[in-house]
Amino acid sequence: MNWNLFVTELVAGITHGSVYALIALGYSMVYGILKLLNFAHGDVYMVGAYIGYGWITVFGGSFAMHANPVLILVLMFVTAMIGCGLLGMMIERFAYRRLRSAPRIAPLITALGVSFFLENAAQLVLGAQQQQYNPFGWLKGPIALHGWKLPSGVLLSYAHAIIVAGTIVLCVLLTWFVQRTQTGKAMRAVSFDREAAAMMGIDVDRVIVVTFFIGSALAGAAGVFNGIEYSQVFPTMGFQAGLFAFTAAVVGGIGNLPGSVAGGVLIGLAESFSTGYLSSTFQQAIVFAILIAVMLVRPSGLFGRAAVQKV
Amino acid sequence: MSEQNLPGRPDEAQVPKVGVDAWVATHAERVHATRLQQWIAQVPRPAFYLAFGIAAALLPAITNDGYVIRVGFDTVLYMLLALGLNIAVGYAGLLDLGYVAFFGIGAYGYAMLSSPKFGIHLDTLFVIPIAIIGTAIVGFLVAIPSRRLLGDYLAIVTLFFLQLFVTVTQNGNKISVLGLTRGYDVTGGPNGIPDLDNWDLAGLKIGSLNGYYYAMLVTFLLCLGAVYLIDQSRTGRAWKSLREDPLAAELMGMPVNRLKILAFAIGAGIGGLAGTLFAGLNGAVFSADFDVPTLIIVYAMLILGGAGSIGGVILGALVVNVSLEVLRTPGHATWIFYVALLAGLLAKLRPWRVLAVVLGGTIAFGYAVHAVATSAWPSGVHGEPSIGGWLGRGLSGWQLEPTQPRNIGNWAFIALVLAVLVLTLLQGWWRRLALIPTLYLASFVWDNRLVVEPSITRLILIGVILIVLMNARPQGLLGSARVEIV
Numbered sequence: 001m002n003w004n005l006f007v008t009e010l011v012a013g014i015t016h017g018s019v020y021a022l023i024a025l026g027y028s029m030v031y032g033i034l035k036l037l038n039f040a041h042g043d044v045y046m047v048g049a050y051i052g053y054g055w056i057t058v059f060g061g062s063f064a065m066h067a068n069p070v071l072i073l074v075l076m077f078v079t080a081m082i083g084c085g086l087l088g089m090m091i092e093r094f095a096y097r098r099l100r101s102a103p104r105i106a107p108l109i110t111a112l113g114v115s116f117f118l119e120n121a122a123q124l125v126l127g128a129q130q131q132q133y134n135p136f137g138w139l140k141g142p143i144a145l146h147g148w149k150l151p152s153g154v155l156l157s158y159a160h161a162i163i164v165a166g167t168i169v170l171c172v173l174l175t176w177f178v179q180r181t182q183t184g185k186a187m188r189a190v191s192f193d194r195e196a197a198a199m200m201g202i203d204v205d206r207v208i209v210v211t212f213f214i215g216s217a218l219a220g221a222a223g224v225f226n227g228i229e230y231s232q233v234f235p236t237m238g239f240q241a242g243l244f245a246f247t248a249a250v251v252g253g254i255g256n257l258p259g260s261v262a263g264g265v266l267i268g269l270a271e272s273f274s275t276g277y278l279s280s281t282f283q284q285a286i287v288f289a290i291l292i293a294v295m296l297v298r299p300s301g302l303f304g305r306a307a308v309q310k311v
Numbered sequence: 312m313s314e315q316n317l318p319g320r321p322d323e324a325q326v327p328k329v330g331v332d333a334w335v336a337t338h339a340e341r342v343h344a345t346r347l348q349q350w351i352a353q354v355p356r357p358a359f360y361l362a363f364g365i366a367a368a369l370l371p372a373i374t375n376d377g378y379v380i381r382v383g384f385d386t387v388l389y390m391l392l393a394l395g396l397n398i399a400v401g402y403a404g405l406l407d408l409g410y411v412a413f414f415g416i417g418a419y420g421y422a423m424l425s426s427p428k429f430g431i432h433l434d435t436l437f438v439i440p441i442a443i444i445g446t447a448i449v450g451f452l453v454a455i456p457s458r459r460l461l462g463d464y465l466a467i468v469t470l471f472f473l474q475l476f477v478t479v480t481q482n483g484n485k486i487s488v489l490g491l492t493r494g495y496d497v498t499g500g501p502n503g504i505p506d507l508d509n510w511d512l513a514g515l516k517i518g519s520l521n522g523y524y525y526a527m528l529v530t531f532l533l534c535l536g537a538v539y540l541i542d543q544s545r546t547g548r549a550w551k552s553l554r555e556d557p558l559a560a561e562l563m564g565m566p567v568n569r570l571k572i573l574a575f576a577i578g579a580g581i582g583g584l585a586g587t588l589f590a591g592l593n594g595a596v597f598s599a600d601f602d603v604p605t606l607i608i609v610y611a612m613l614i615l616g617g618a619g620s621i622g623g624v625i626l627g628a629l630v631v632n633v634s635l636e637v638l639r640t641p642g643h644a645t646w647i648f649y650v651a652l653l654a655g656l657l658a659k660l661r662p663w664r665v666l667a668v669v670l671g672g673t674i675a676f677g678y679a680v681h682a683v684a685t686s687a688w689p690s691g692v693h694g695e696p697s698i699g700g701w702l703g704r705g706l707s708g709w710q711l712e713p714t715q716p717r718n719i720g721n722w723a724f725i726a727l728v729l730a731v732l733v734l735t736l737l738q739g740w741w742r743r744l745a746l747i748p749t750l751y752l753a754s755f756v757w758d759n760r761l762v763v764e765p766s767i768t769r770l771i772l773i774g775v776i777l778i779v780l781m782n783a784r785p786q787g788l789l790g791s792a793r794v795e796i797v
Contacts, residue, residue: 299464
């Protein structure tokens with residue numbers, strides 16, 4: 001067995017799985033609260049990647065950076081998260097809010113429209129071609145500490161480490177927020193029973209806005225992560241990422257936050273091993289097969305509890 | 312109808328009879344209808360379909376222009392597609408996002424069975440049933456995993472299915488069994504399948520564009536009749552009842568799952584049928600024709616016309632396809648833009664004083680901006696307007712035309728989106744005042760940026776149509792029924 005290939009694919013799978021996990025969290029949070037499948041979420045992720053790309057251009061383009069790379073990375077993250085959070089809030093306010101009591105199909109079709117609009121507006125404004133996203137040579141280099149080196153052939157770069165560590169930090173922060181703060185408690189209450197929460201004096205509108213902000217901010221971070229790992233951005237990148245991340249959320253149990261993260265990593269691993277051992281054209285088929293299998297065998301997801309529907 | 316004849320609300324004086332909500336039952340009488348609307352309501356629906364059929368059949372008699380006939384063919388094709396989608400979305404309330412994949416399967420099925428690709432040249436009379444039944448079976452298989460689940464899951468499974476279909480057809484030129492055998496060429500990959508046979512219905516060969524137009528029209532009218540009959544039948548009523556309230560339908564003893572899967576499969580079958588016609592006329596199939604943009608366009612047609620309404624399907628496809636076609640020529644597109652803007656203002660701004668203030672304000676605002684820009688920013692007024700003629704000359708004195716419109720146009724586009732969003736938050740006179748610069752900005756963005764890139768602009772417009780319609784008029788132009796997804 002080729003261990004180098006195995007470890008490389010494992011690392012790539014966990015890294016990309018982290019990106020899916022961050023996107024899946026947003027899907028899961030919005031679905032938990034509004035029971036809405038937010039198709040536009042993948043495109044919010046795309047916008048996040050482009051915000052990061054914007055800073056690279058501002059600081060001299062891909063290959064001639066003239067500023068401290070750590071500073072730029074921090075700038076990219078903070079602005080991508082805030083920008084995407086605001087975008088998510090706007091989408092909620094202007095596209096979904098009026099449809100909250102409408103038949104279920106209405107917000108779904110609106111979400112399709114928002115996704116399509118964002119994708120094509122990005123194509124108009126930013127151009128359809130792929131943009132290079134590779135500002136920091138050292139990020140892509142293999143990790144080396146005090147003379148200790150990885151075996152040659154294993155690809156474990158600083159970018160991988162940053163992505164996984166960043167995802168863990170964001171997940172810990174999110175867990176703290178949802179479990180320990182007043183707003184987090186309100187979020188769980190609204191997700192459990194919106195009407196009862198409203199009767200208890202919870203400002204449901206505010207909770208929903210906060211949910212969209214946080215979910216979209218996580219997608220923005222995922223966009224930058226994806227950018228520093230895969231080195232390119234393009235306007236339609238959100239479509240497949242959104243599809244895979246939604247699958248991750250379903251696999252983990254939609255509405256269940258730890259489940260979404262686990263589902264994301266699982267999908268990332270499935271994608272990377274199928275690319276490494278079969279061929280990249282199979283990855284969609286394999287992820288689709290996982291989705292169908294989970295839906296047939298365990299519709300509530302691997303970590304979700306079976307939903308009891310009240311009538 | 313006078314004011315006194317209106318029935319009061321049931322909770323006022325009279326108590327409704329058990330099982331009958333009088334207020335709801337008399338809804339139609341209370342709706343204020345003009346003489347024309349009353350007359351239209353009395354004409355049986357099939358008469359309209361027949362009238363449409365006759366009018367459409369006259370198109371080749373009116374014009375010899377191949378381009379116009381081709382647009383007519385595409386429009387009727389979209390009508391057929393929207394008709395099939397309407398069964399799943401409008402009748403049964405299932406959000407089918409893999410619909411164009413069935414269209415593609417029909418087209419690829421036709422291509423494989425009547426081309427030199429595999430040396431098979433079947434009679435089209437056999438290919439059509441194979442395509443319809445084959446796609447319906449695939450639709451059945453796709454619907455099965457999500458039959459017990461929420462409609463949202465069906466949406467994501469079908470969307471994934473569409474994505475998979477595109478990937479498979481794009482990479483289907485080297486399909487091997489688990490990487491063990493040599494690669495077989497099944498779908499031609501990115502090159503598609505060329506050199507398809509023409510339709511051959513037991514010796515009746517269809518070779519010309521007009522021939523295909525009539526074949527398309529006849530097929531559509533037959534399907535329209537069939538769908539109308541299904542709509543009126545027990546099954547049609549069952550679909551609508553399960554769309555309105557699946558729980559109540561189930562309690563009434565309806566086989567909800569079977570009905571849903573049936574609707575899904577029939578819709579898929581119609582998609583497959585449309586695919587055979589599309590492939591027959593084009594003479595080649597490419598996977599790019601069966602991707603998400605096509606799906607969204609068909610959805611926009613369905614939603615614009617009104618999901619659940621057969622007449623809405625015809626109207627929606629006609630309006631969307633013809634306007635998208637007109638948008639291709641910048642000269643026409645600019646005309647359409649200003650006419651549509653004016654029509655929208657005429658319809659929305661009442662009384663006429665408001666309209667006069669907004670229109671006059673916009674024109675004055677434009678000249679003021681233009682005058683300031685002439686001295687402050689000379690390169691902002693020396694570009695070319697997108698259109699010639701007197702409209703273009705008028706525009707060049709009023710609208711800013713930068714010599715390098717690309718960058719500023721992009722920023723203006725973003726500003727326009729934000730301005731429109733802010734506009735929806737304002738009320739009363741503030742909104743009317745804010746409308747003036749927004750209109751000017753819209754005209755600027757259109758003239759300098761959107762009209763230059765028609766292929767992206769049409770897709771952006773489709774997205775906007777979906778968002779705005781769903782928020783402002785979810786029932787579309789002709790629909791009345793509410794659509795519930797389960």
